[in-house]
Amino acid sequence: GENVEQHPSTLSVQEGDSAVIKCTYSDSASNYFPWYKQELGKRPQLIIDIRSNVGEKKDQRIAVTLNKTAKHFSLHITETQPEDSAVYFCAASIWEYGNKLVFGAGTILRVKS
Amino acid sequence: KAGVTQTPRYLIKTRGQQVTLSCSPISGHRSVSWYQQTPGQGLQFLFEYFSETQRNKGNFPGRFSGRQFSNSRSEMNVSTLELGDSALYLCASSERTRADTQYFGPGTRLTVL
Numbered sequence: 209g210e211n212v213e214q215h216p217s218t219l220s221v222q223e224g225d226s227a228v229i230k231c232t233y234s235d236s237a238s239n240y241f242p243w244y245k246q247e248l249g250k251r252p253q254l255i256i257d258i259r260s261n262v263g264e265k266k267d268q269r270i271a272v273t274l275n276k277t278a279k280h281f282s283l284h285i286t287e288t289q290p291e292d293s294a295v296y297f298c299a300a301s302i303w304e305y306g307n308k309l310v311f312g313a314g315t316i317l318r319v320k321s
Numbered sequence: 322k323a324g325v326t327q328t329p330r331y332l333i334k335t336r337g338q339q340v341t342l343s344c345s346p347i348s349g350h351r352s353v354s355w356y357q358q359t360p361g362q363g364l365q366f367l368f369e370y371f372s373e374t375q376r377n378k379g380n381f382p383g384r385f386s387g388r389q390f391s392n393s394r395s396e397m398n399v400s401t402l403e404l405g406d407s408a409l410y411l412c413a414s415s416e417r418t419r420a421d422t423q424y425f426g427p428g429t430r431l432t433v434l
Contacts, residue, residue, distance in 0.1 A: 307418050
């Protein structure tokens, strides 16, 4: 079945620096890739998503890139702020399998001020 | 629109008991998916319901079951609880099935003693 690997498991950056989180998926049929942010004790919140017919998507300080050939996608956060500190999860989904999301293990992002 | 709601928010049960969790999706959303979140296994897909039919199922034992009502509200049931069932149970709703954007509820924290 589908497997999603996420790296790094923890990431510490200085406020204002950029952060990059990378994920690799195993099933080439995957065609939907969301990213969720989860703060302590809160629900996962969708921050950005990308579909397989698009190579890059940007929303203010957040961007996601997708490389279908290499089967990996990345989250880029620029000008990080302390409120960006949270756990970030990548996920992959295959259209034929409904809304089933396979998640990466998560990345703890700490932004130091 | 109101977001996804889940009840109860916290639950304490003992081994061998059964439990029922409830999820009310965003108005107009017909798909509800359930996920289990634990520190060791991360976020794992349990099942998805769409228009009262189970659309897909994850790799969980038959003790885990669910259903969906005509108003799209969903319940999941865990019978014969085990210590390892202690987790945060999250539901997510979306308008359609087929790799659609999902919005999570706050979760139900289940503790099995």
